Amino acid sequence: MTESRTAIVTGAARGIGAATAQRLAADGHAVAVLDLDAEACAGTVEAITAAGGRAIAVGADVSDEASVAAAFETVVAELGAPTILVNNAGIIRDNLLFKMSTADWDAVMGVHLRGAFLMTKAAQKHMTEAGFGRIVNLSSTSALGNRGQANYSAAKAGIQGFTKTLAIELGRFGITANAIAPGFIQTDMTAATAERVGVPFDDFIAFSAKEIPVQRVGQPEDIAHTVSFLASEGAGFVSGQVIYVAGGPKD
Template sequence: MTTTTRPVAIVTGGAQGIGAAIARRLAADGMAVAVLDLNLAAAEDCVRDLVAGGATAIAVQVDVADEVSVASAVALVAEQLGAPQVLVNNAGVLRDNMLFKMTTVDWDLVLGVHLRGAFLMSRAVQSHMVAANWGRIVNLSSTSALGNRGQANYAAAKAGVQGFTKTLAWELGPYGVTVNAVAPGFIATDMTRATAERLGVTFEDFQASAAATIAVRRVGDPDDVAEAVAFFVGVGAGFVSGQILYVAGGPHG
C-alpha cells in the first residue's frame, strides 16, 4: 500500500465506547470504515455521525463468534467498500463472577466473543491483506490479562488474545501484515459504568477510586485507546509487530 491509497478498515464492536472512538479516529485519518456490531441500530447511529462528518462508512451486523455471520459480514464489506486491509478486533462482553459462581454459559460467551471472535475475523480478512501484501490487525486485550479477581473468563480471553497476536505476527509478517495488541486499563465507558452498578457504587466514586491507583492519576478515555490503535495501523508502523501496548496510565506487563 502507498501513502495515497485509502485503506478500508473494519472495527468490530464499533457502535459505542472504545469501538466508536476507534472508528471516529480511523475515519478522521481518511480510512473508509465498516462499523461491525451485534447491535445494528447502534452501529447505524455511529455511522450516521461518521458520514455527517464527511467520512465513508457502513454499518454491518455481525456475531463475531459465529463463523457464517463473520464470513457474510466480511464479504459485504469487501463488496461495498473494497477489500479490508485494516482490522480492529474490539468486540467484547463482560460476565464477571467469582470462579465458584461462574457458569459455563458465561465462560463460553466471553471466550467466544473475545478470543473465537478475534480468530474468526482475522482468518476472514487475512486473505485480502495477503493479496495486497499489506495489512494491519490490532487486537484489543486488557490489563486483566495479567489477572483480575472475579474475571477468570475475561482474563483468560484477554491473555489468549496476546498469544494469538504474537503468533499471527509471525505467520503474517512475511506478507506485509503487522499484528499488534492494545491492552487498556480502566477506561470510562458504559461497560465500566455497568461494573460500578454491579458493585453498588456510583460511577464517579468508582472512577475516583481507580484513578488513585493509576500513575497519571486519572482514568482513561476511549480516545486514549483510539490514539494507540491509530499508531499501530499507520503506514509508519510497518516495523512494529507482535507488540502488546498497555494503555493504562502507568507501567504494566
C-alpha cells in the same frame, strides 16, 4: 499522505470501538462499523459521515462463522477489500470462579477469542493479496489477572498469545499484528463493573484515578489514538507487541 484503505472495527456501536472507527475515518479510511445489531451502529456511522468520512453499519455475530463470512461479503462489495482489522468486540460475564457458569465462560471465550480468530482468518486473505495488513486486537490489563474475571482474564491473555503468533506467521506478507491492553477506560462496560461491585460510577472513577500515575482514568479516544498509530503505514516495523495503555506501567 496516508493511503486510504478499508478498515473493519468490531464492537463499534459505542465506547472504544466507536471512538476507534471515528478516528480511522478521520485518518482517511473507509470504515465498516460492525456490531451485533447494525441499527446500534447508526450513531457511529452518522458521526463519521457528518465529519465527511465514509462508513457503513454491518450487523454480525463475530463468534458465528457464517455471520462473519456474510459480513465480509458486505464490506468487500460496499467498501472494498479490508486491510485494517480492529478486533474490539467484547462482553463481560463477571463472577467469582465458584459461581461462574459454563455458559458465562463459553460466551466470553466465544466473542473474544473465537471472534478474533474468525474475523482475522477472514481478513488475512484480503491482506495477503494486498501485500499490506494491520491487525489490532484489544486485550486488557485484566490479562494479568483480575478478581471476578477468570473468563475475561483468560480470554484477554489468550488474545496476547494469538497476536504474537499472527505476527510470526503473517509478517512476511506485509502484515503486522499488535495488541492494545487498556487499563481503566470510562465506558459502559466499566460502568457495569462499578454496578456489579455496588459503587456509584463517579466514585469508582475518582477512586481509580487516584491509583493511576497520570491521575485520571482513560477515555475511548486514548485507545483510538493508539490504534491509529498501529494501523498506520509508519508502524510497519512494530509487530507482535502488547501495548499497555493504562496511564502508567503494568507488569
